[in-house]
Amino acid sequence: MxxxxxxxxxxxxxxxxxxxxxxxxxxxxxxxxxxxxxxxxxxxxxxxxxxxxxxxxxxxxxxxxxxxxxREDAWRQDHPRTRVMQYRSLQGIQVLGFQGFYRLFPNFLEECKKSDIHVCRGDFRSSTWGNWTKTPHAEYGGNLPKTMFVGRPGLETLIRRLVxxxxxxxxxxxxxxxxxxxxxxxxxxxxxxxxxxxxxxxxxxxxxxxxxxxxxxxxxxxxxxxxxxxxxxxxxxxxxxxxxxxxxxxxxYDQKINYSTLEFKVSKELGERLNVPGGWEGCGPIYNCFTDGLVESRSIYSQRIEGDIVQVCCGAWGIDDLPATLEEVKSYVRSLITDKPIPEWFFQFLDLLAEVDDVKHSRVRVPxxxxxxxxxxxxxxxxxxxxxxxxxxxxxxxxxxxxxxxxxxxxxxxxxxxxxxxxxxxxxxxxxxxxxxxxIGPIWEGVKLGDYTYQTTIPIKGETLSKGWLLRWYIRRLHILAFTDKQAGSALWHVKMFLAPPIDNLQFGLIVKVLWSALMRPNA
Structure with missing residues (x-):
């Protein structure tokens, strides 16, 4: 099967x-x-x-x-993309997406380098409620399959130049x-x-x-x-x-999502002082934190993209008032409800971004x-x-x-x-x-499953937000298990990178582990 x-x-x-x-x-x-x-x-x-x-x-x-x-330096474009509302907002590319681009364009890596697009291991440095999920580095000899960290202008301009x-x-x-x-x-x-x-x-x-x-x-x-x-x-x-x-x-259905992205044009000297994991030169992901939808509807995301630009994005379900300045971002991050504290180095990173004069802001109200x-x-x-x-x-x-x-x-x-x-x-x-x-049907069902967590979501006509509650409970418990269990972390990572079907999250061994974990730690 x-x-x-x-x-x-x-x-x-x-x-x-x-x-x-x-x-x-x-x-x-x-x-x-x-x-x-x-x-x-x-x-x-x-x-x-x-x-x-x-x-x-x-x-x-x-x-x-x-x-x-x-142009190769897409961050210097003179024109905005008027028909793409998220043109200046943070985006992500899963491992499968990168592999597809690589196969379509034989010179893809060379052209990425020309456009200062960072190709890194497919580790998005994403914490779940402040906890680090086990990522399958060992399965790949310590070197996860690669993906790219790029803004929408950089990616679209690159693909257009190639095509x-x-x-x-x-x-x-x-x-x-x-x-x-x-x-x-x-x-x-x-x-x-x-x-x-x-x-x-x-x-x-x-x-x-x-x-x-x-x-x-x-x-x-x-x-x-x-x-x-x-x-x-x-x-x-x-x-x-x-x-x-x-x-x-x-x-x-209407998930009532808004997100706000700040872009900081960072100098090389400041970049070396930002103290991001892995160092500034090879940096793509910086820090992302998804929160528990049962207690918090806000999250934070950050990455380095082409042109030495750092993106910091605040996204939320059912909340309109999102940060538009760095000081507001810092207050926002401090107020996030997480299981484990957001690391202090990330706040130091935000403090250093105050030295940047070239800052752009974009806001998206998601239809x-x-x-x-x-x-x-x-x-x-x-x-x-x-x-x-x-x-x-x-x-x-x-x-x-x-x-x-x-x-x-x-x-x-x-x-x-x-x-x-x-x-x-x-x-x-x-x-x-x-x-x-x-x-693509499983993508729709998976995203909808998560969106139905939030009481502000307006469901599909004829459905209620309780639809999928059992699977939603299971996936939440699977994430808890993945804080300590390599098998759970591997399954979640491969499904999220589109390298495995969703059934990988329902392996018999994982079901047993999830049920045992729920029995032993019901309030986790």
Whole structure:
């Protein structure tokens, strides 16, 4: 069962097929059109380059066609990313995400170095309620698999620079405009035929498409296109169990999350005095503390990213008043309710940041979380798919958004490797959405399980916050066990890094240990 779920619920095995390009003469003729040029769209374009003769990215923001959008020193960009609300906020990349980027781009490590992006062991230095969880260093000979510590500008700019490199990926072109719709094929009722694009001068152009990929983000523009072209409904008006019409595909809940990020541009001299674990030069993670949702709804996160920038982020469920200055951050951290005290060196670290003059602040009020269940919708066009935030928008606290986008691109590659030898079959989209849902569905359930801990969360219509209480109790006790038990710590780490299916948290030995721990220490 574990092996089946590893194949079904993770992309670990699928990574083996990533980056394997067809010969030019074997590529699918026609154009893959990607609607949206953020991270999901860029990764989709990179995958499509391996399989299609032509790839076009439609990007609405005009400055993303300039050198400012592909520069190595992204921290000096002159333009903001207006369509990405968390562009200047803290983010995380799990080990699986880094491994996927590494396979897609053979020169990835070299380009990370050019952009001052830190590649380090996948130890996020995260404490749980002030306690250190056992991390499986010994399983990897003391050297955990690597990941990267990078801000959103650094990551997105790096990926865009790589994808739009015409010497390596000549089939990819980016045009500036807004995708306004997709129309049904005049020769096949099962397909979309073209994408309409409104260019900067207001003119409309139509691009004939062999494959259309919706990467329009949270607006999920493709849903309106489907409805406009009368897709997404049962032909006879009857819906089999487990299927639903396109207008009912979205489920949503509001976790009432806010977070505030301060960025400090640190000099080399100050960096060496900050006394961060492992030293300043090789530093990525600094200190993160997740709190017990039964007694506290606030957490603290910190890391070093490209350009010698330190990010300190305060996030909370159901609280609007978050720090906007360093002094407010220090008071916030001092007031956190934890089981073990936050280490004193972290407060000394915050004190030293007072010497920094170049400080930026960003604040994000997170919209409601939603999941567009395309895998349950009948009669979808065979050559239209969606990935990234167009399918699922998550609570950003656990930093899973970019890895989720990568997983969607991996699923697309798997489908094109296995089922798109010479042409896209009539069930291509249907099978893609089922594959993608099996991979990202567990992320949705896992995050929702945690969000339902907080009484300020507004649950999905028809559900209550008590849903999943038993599994929530078990996972909480598993974290307690992981303070002292290597097996528990290993299971939690591998699942969080997307290297193992969630069932690893339910190993029989762990269940026995959790129950024994709960019996012996019921009030832990």
């Amino acid at each position: 574990r092996q089946r779920l590893l194949l079904r619920q993770t992309c670990v095995e699928d990574l083996k097929y990533l980056g394997q390009s067809r010969l030019e003469c074997q590529k699918l003729q026609g154009t893959a059109v990607i609607c949206g040029g953020s991270i999901a769209g860029l990764l989709a374009a990179r995958v499509c380059h391996d399989h299609f003769a032509n790839v076009i990215i439609i990007e609405p923001e005009s400055w993303l066609s300039t050198v400012d959008a592909v 739009l490199d015409t010497t390596k990926y000549p089939n990819i072109k980016q045009i500036i405009g807004t995708a306004t719709g997709a129309s049904r094929s005049s020769t096949s009722s099962e397909r979309m035929e073209q994408v309409s694009v409104r260019k900067q001068d207001g003119s409309i152009v139509n691009i004939h498409a062999e494959l259309i990929i919706d990467c329009t983000g949270p607006v999920s523009a493709g849903i309106k296109w489907l409805q406009r072209e009368a897709f997404g409904h049962s032909v006879d008006g009857k819906y089999a169990k487990g299927t639903l019409p396109v207008e009912d595909l979205r489920v949503s 409601a979380t939603n999941f567009n269940r395309f895998d349950k919708v009948p009669n979808l066009p065979s050559n239209w798919i969606a990935l990234g935030d167009s399918v699922m928008r998550l609570n950003p606290v656990f930093g899973q958004g970019c890895t989720k986008a990568l997983m969607g691109a991996v699923c697309l590659n798997t489908m094109l490797q296995k089922y798109g030898a010479t042409a896209l079959l009539s069930d291509f989209a249907q099978n893609f959405f089922k594959l993608q849902a099996s991979k």
